[in-house]
Amino acid sequence: MVPFSKETAMKKIVLIEDEQHIAEALQFLFTQQGWKVAMHNDGATALDLIRSEAPDLVVLDIMILNKSGLDVLREMRESKDIADIPVLMLTAKGQANNRMAAELAGATQFMTKPFSNAELIETVRALIP
Amino acid sequence: MITLNFVILIAASYGLMLFGIAYYADLRYRRGEGQLLQSPIVYTLSLSVYCTAWTFYGAVGSAVRNGLEFLTIYLGPTLLFIGWWWFLRRLVQTGRSEQVTSIADLISSRYGKSVSLGVVVTLLAVIGTTPYIALQLQSLSLSFSVFGDINTATPGAIVNSPTPLVVALGLVAFTIMFGTRNLNASERHEGVVIAIAVEALVKLVALLTIGITVTFWLGYQDGPPLSEQIASFSAQHSINTSRWTVLMLLSSFAVVCLPRMFQVLVVENRDDHQLAVASWAFPTYLLAMCLFIVPIALFGLSNLPSTANPDLFVLTVPLSQGHDGLALLAFLGGFSSATAMVIVAALAVSTMMSNHIILPLWFWMSGMSVSANDDLRRVTLIGRRACIILIILLGYFYFRLTGGTDALAAIGLIAFLGVSQVMPALVGGLFWRFATRAGALAGTITGMVIWGFTSLLPGIEGGLSNAGPLMPNGLFGWQWLHPNALFGVSFSDPLVHAFFWSIGLNTLAFIAVSLMTRATALERFQEMVFSQSARNMTAPRTTPIEGDADQLLVLSQRVLGRKATNQIFKQAARDQKVSGSLPNLTTSFIERLEREFAAVVGASTANAMISRVAGQREISVSALVAMADEAAQIVSYSARLQEKSDELERTAAELRVANMKLIQLGEQRDTFLSQVSHELRTPMTSIRSFSEILKDDAGADSQRGAYFASIINDESIRLTKLLDEILELSFLESGRIKIDISKCAVTDVINRAILATTSLTAETNAVITQTLHNPATMVETDADRLAQAVINLLTNAIKHNDKPTPEITIATQEIKVLNQGRLVISIADNGPGIAPQNRGLIFEKFASLSPGDASGGVGLGLPITKQIIENLNGELSFYSNDNGTVFKITLPLALTRADDTKN
Structure with a gap:
């Protein structure tokens, strides 16, 4: 009904996840919410994509190809142009040290797999109001 | 003209006077007026007991025979007192603080309160002292005989007269009266010391008066000046350097080691000041004593008939000149020298004998028990008196046996050398940490034996036998055991020879055995005490001490006397703040008591006694x-x-x-x-x-x-x-999987694997080729497991292959390794190869080397395959490059049961 405002309000999310099925699930859920999703599975080139997309949020898995998600996050925080983008860290490991490592690296939020869809959406919404 | 009887009367009166002086000094001391004894002059004069009749008369005789050699006997002590004053101070301080009663006590204390060392040193002292006392009696007899007939003065006539015996008995009486009045040997003998000091003065005055008279009033007015005469006199006798050296060394040793010298030097010493004064006063005294020896000798040589005995010139020179008074004075000087020596020597040696031989013996015979009925004081007192009688009478009988011969003339130096055998153990004990009891015993006994053989025996043989030397060809006819040329080494002088071997081997044995043996705990403790580094330490004695204070009181009364005991016990009780008069048997109290005992009966006996009563088995030396x-x-x-x-x-x-x-x-x-x-x-x-x-x-x-x-x-x-x-x-890793061994053809296994992957092969258009080395090859293994491993490898090879047509080649080969048949199955693909950085990781669990799960695996396939092959006792290896990868399975052709159980 308010296409323009909707267009301008359309939030963009970069999703970096190398598990095909999980990536598909997230893409479906985010698109359902009306967010624009750019998917990527390689840690080595993740930063380039983030820089070119300039998203409102990065959803980042810790275990990705070629490079640790934590390293991607650290480099992100060190690059001025993309340092301020909020990052939601995903991990399949529930240990406390993972959470701490993520926070130290500069993660804005942290979620452990598996998660409920509702919880995920709520968390993302809180990050891109 | 002086008659013999008159001289005897004079001697008797002089003796009585000495008694009086001693008695008076004793009385004064007991009244607490003993200041005179503190005097360094009295101490110095008492040291003059060194100058016996042998030196008083013999010095002139020696000068006539050997020129200036007599000086060495004075030079030795002089050098020691001036040059080695610090050594004497250490010795005297140690003696004072340890309340030693004799040189035997000092040596025995230092070496762990050793009884045997005490006995050895005592024996040495007795052997050395007996002829020495005989020598004094001989001198006395000679001097008496001079007044009988001046020209035929031989001791022979007097030997059988009652005079020497009377003198000996008088000396016994004097020594017992003033030497054993007080049982506490270390509490000194004031009467004796004063009497000795008076005698020292008489000696000095007599010799000086005669010397001055001879030099300035008689004789020398006519002839050439005295200085020229002395010069020409000394020129007549060449100086034997080695003999002079040995004589000086010997006399300096003797001044410390002679029992009588140790008695006056150490036991009777009060403080360091006395010694400090004596360090110059005693050499001065000695100098005065030898000042006029040469003039007297020269005068005698020129004015007396050639038959006159030069050993009696001191007496015969004034007599020949009609100076009867002077002759009497000289007689009294000689008398003083002889009596002083006998008294102090008897005192010292009797203390040693009673403390180191009689008491231990009695102690041992009474079964090491001290009952209240044994009066130790009485035993000690009687023992000591008996020893005095024994030692003087021994001297007397020795004199009777050898009197009138030349045998005694040399005995002075022989005695010097004898007692000097203690020197290494003494010096080592004071200054050498590692000296041990065994070393001291070995050294002293070695020295004693060699001394007896090379010095004592040749010295007395001339007097005892008229058949010439006892062993002209050495012991048992062995030349190398000749008394004057031991080991075939002869010296210019028998004394030098004896000195060299006895002292040399003594020292050598002492050092060698000390180094070879280990000191006992008590020895080490005594060593520390003697080295002054641990004056206030307590002996290593177990505490608390068990024992009966009552019993100790009884024992103490027996040893120290009632009065002294009560005083000590009450004092200790007061110090411990214990009511009554019986103190607790603390270590310090026992220590104190043992020291008091030691002053009376010597350290070793005191230690044994106290140990017997207090602490029983705990504190004995053996403990x-x-x-x-x-x-x-x-x-x-x-x-x-x-x-x-x-x-x-x-x-x-x-x-x-x-x-x-x-x-x-x-x-x-x-x-x-x-x-x-x-x-x-x-x-x-x-x-x-x-x-x-x-x-x-x-x-x-x-x-x-x-x-x-x-x-x-x-x-x-x-x-x-x-x-x-x-x-x-998990099963494979724990080795818990069941291995079913069966005989099967390799072809079958491989075909099964290819069949299992048919669908995958079809999907991917893969081509699998077999190149079997020997199609008939049979293998004994778990065929299912092996097939599983091959399937895994085949699957990997196909899945990770990016070629449009994956090509897989399976090859088999039989090889021999260490005579054992082996089957090699290799699976080669034409895939991209494993990335070099991943080659070390492929057998790691969950090593995700490829994106996602495109291969359907979870990273456990290769680890599982490897485990399977290892469970079959085989090896899985691979080779990879850009053109593909080859996995190689190597298996034993026949897996035996042993291999099975090993897994």
Whole structure:
């Protein structure tokens, strides 16, 4: 009904996840919410994509190809142009040290797999109001 | 003209006067007016007991015979007193602080209160002193005989007269009266010391008066000046340098070691000041004593008939000149010299004999028990008096036996050398930490034996036998055992020879044995006490001391007397703040009491006595030895402990390594679990997410729903497969899988594997080629497991192949390794090869080397394959490059039961 405002309000999310099925699930859920999703599975080139997309949020898995998600996050925080983008860290490991490592690296939020869809959406919404 | 009777009367009166002086001094001392005894002059004069009749008369005789050689006897002590004053001070201080009663006591105390050393030193003293006393009696007899007939003065006539015996008995009486009045040997003998000092003055005055008279009033007015005469006189006798050196050394040793010298020098000493004064006053006295020796000798030579005995010139010179008064004075001087020597020597030696021979003997015979009925004081007193009688009478009988011969003339130096055998042990004891009892015993006994053989024996043989030398060809006819040329080494002088061998071998044995033996605990303690580094230390005595204070009181009364005992006990009780007069038997009290005892009966006996009553078995010397042994055992035990601890250390190191391994294993397990967790969570995430989508989005796009459901299905299968693999790997790793060995053809196994991968091969257009070296090859192994391994490798080779047509070649080969047949199965592909950085990781669990799960594996396939092959006692290796990878399975052709059980 308010296409323009909707267009301008359309939030963009970069999703970096190398598990095909999980990536598909997230893409479906985010698109359902009306967010624009750019998917990527390689840690080595993740930063380039983030820089070119300039998203409102990065959803980042810790275990990705070629490079640790934590390293991607650290480099992100060190690059001025993309340092301020909020990052939601995903991990399949529930240990406390993972959470701490993520926070130290500069993660804005942290979620452990598996998660409920509702919880995920709520968390993302809180990050891109 | 003086008659013999008159001289005897004079001698008797002089003796009585000495009694009077001694008695008076004793009285004064007991009244507490003993200041005179503190005088360094009295101390110095008492030291003059060194100058006996042998030197008083004999010096002139020696000068006539050997020129200036007599000086050496004075030079030795002079050098010692001036040059080695610090040595004397150390000796005197030690003697004072340890309340030693004699030189034997000092030596025995230092070497662990050794009884045997005490006995040896005492024996040496007795052997050395007896002829010496005889010598004094001979001199006395000679001097008496001079007044009988001046020209035929021989001792022979007087030997059988009652005079020497009377003199001897008088000396016995004097020594007993003033020497054993007070039982406490270290409480000094004031009467004796004063009398000796008076005699010293008489000696000096007599010799000086005669010398001055001879030099300035008689004779020398006519002839050439005295200085020229002395010069020409001394020129007549060449100086034997080695003999002079030995004589000086000997006399300096003797001035310390002679029992009588030790008595006056150490035992009777009061303070360091006395010694400080004596260090110059005594040499001065000696100088005065030898000042006029040469003039008297020269005068006698020129004015007396050639038959006159030069040993009596001191007497005969004034007599021949009609100076009867002067002759009497000279007589009294000689009399003083002789009596002083006998008294002090008898006193010193009797103390040694009673403390080191009689008391231990009595103690041993009475069964080492001290009952209240034994009066120790009485035993000690009687013992000491008996010893005085014995020693003087021994001297007398020796004199009767050898009197009138030349045998006694040389006895002075022989005695010097005899007592000098104590010197190494004494000096070593004071200054050498490592000196031991065994060393002192060995050295002293060695020296004593050689001295007896090379000096004492040749010295007395001339007097005892008229058949010439006893051993002209050496002992048993062995030349090398000749008394004057031991080991074939002859010296210019028998004395030098005897000195060299006895003192030399003595010192050598002392040092060698000391170094070879280990000191006992008590010896080490005594060493510390003597080295002045531990004056206030208490003896290593176990505390608390068991024992009966009553019994100790009784014993103490027997030893110290009632009065002294009560005083000591009451004082101790007061100090301990104990009511009554019986103190607790503390270590310090026992120490104190033992010292008091030691002053009376010597250190070794005191130690034995106290140990008997107080502390019974705990504090005996043997207990100390046992303690020392125990300590040694502890040392060896601790050495063993050290070994054990080293062993434990090694075990601990091994344990640490094992623990590290366990920690690593634990970490590996944690890593594994965390990896498993990750691997489980990943499919679960998809499953949960899509099932929620389906639930919320029910009835939406059915096609999309079906797709989501298929994902859920795939992920569930993946989950199950993962769990299966984890379980299988865990079984394989723990070696708990069952191996079914059967004989089968290799071809069959490979065909089974190819068949199992048919669908995958079809999907990927893969081509599998077999190149079997020997199609008939049979292998004894678990065929199912082997097939599984081949399937895994085939699957990997196809799945990770990016070629449009994957080509797989399976080859088999038989080889021999160490005479054992082996089967090699290689599976080669034309894939991209394993990236170099991943080649070290491919057998690691969950090593995800490729993106996603395109291969359907979870990273456990290769680890499982490797485990299977290893369970079959084989090896899995690979080679990889850009053109592909070759996996190689090497297996024993026949897996035996042993191999099976090993797994």
